[in-house]
Amino acid sequence: AQSVTQLGSHVSVSEGALVLLRCNYSSSVPPYLFWYVQYPNQGLQLLLKYTTGATLVKGINGFEAEFKKSETSFHLTKPSAHMSDAAEYFCAVSSTLNNNDMRFGAGTRLTVKP
């Protein structure tokens, strides 16, 4: 079974600063990893995902994440935060068998200060 741990339920950064949201996973099989973003009163939407190939994955809105197998991590970064990045971010893991066992982390709320 898979699981995800997101370190830090709340992260606050200044506009223009680096964004780093941490995600560690546990999986008995090679994982597929996802980051979703949830804006207020909206559903989750996909930011990026890792399946195979390059371990550095680029997503929408300037976000990227790197799959590090040795560290069982998939941290999300953005070089320069924008006010519009304020949202809740969810890391998710699914097995390489199907997407029906997708498991989500508890979420990290990102606040961007002017």
Place this chain on the structure above:
Amino acid sequence: DAGVIQSPRHEVTEMGQEVTLRCKPISGHDYLFWYRQTMMRGLELLIYFNNNVPIDDSGMPEDRFSAKMPNASFSTLKIQPSEPRDSAVYFCASSPTGLAGIEQYFGPGTRLTVT
């Protein structure tokens, strides 16, 4: 593409009443998922369907919860009778296949408040 559609967006009801949440998946998607989101428990998978057939309902909290998918374009999640602890945001999601690596597409959610 209209995306996943959920209704109502907000529902306030009294304890003991029946609540029905509705979902229209993206056309052509074979998989439909129902999730519940709370502060305490995060995002939990309740049940999912494949080609309108319930595959795994192990996440349904108790018999008060039931879900149906009478056709490829409509699903309901019913709570009868509702209780205050059912208050949460309920999401419906769909995906085109169950293949690994395929993301799920989420609706905007229904915020349920049971008083």
